[in-house]
Amino acid sequence: MASPQTFRSPYEKRVALVQNAIKDNSKLGDKAAGELAVRVLHVLDSIPEKVR
Template sequence: MVTEPVYVSRYEQRVKLVQDVLKADTPLTVEQSRALAMKLLRTLDRIPEKVR
């Protein structure tokens, strides 16, 4: 039986990475850590490349 590979976008990979760090190091729930991860990434993406 051949299974189809599941596509995961680069954005979702980044969200999952940040979410895992937040979940491991804070008392946040999975939903709260995901919401905060999305806010953090949105903020980081708005910082000009020269500043990063």
């Protein structure tokens, strides 16, 4: 019997990617890395497209 697949939005995938990068390069745990990942993405998304 196959397990049900869960849908992850592109935003959730980006958060997980950043969270894993933070965890791999620091001593932060899952929760702290996840919170920091959300803040990092918020800051990156607030930079005007022309500047990026």
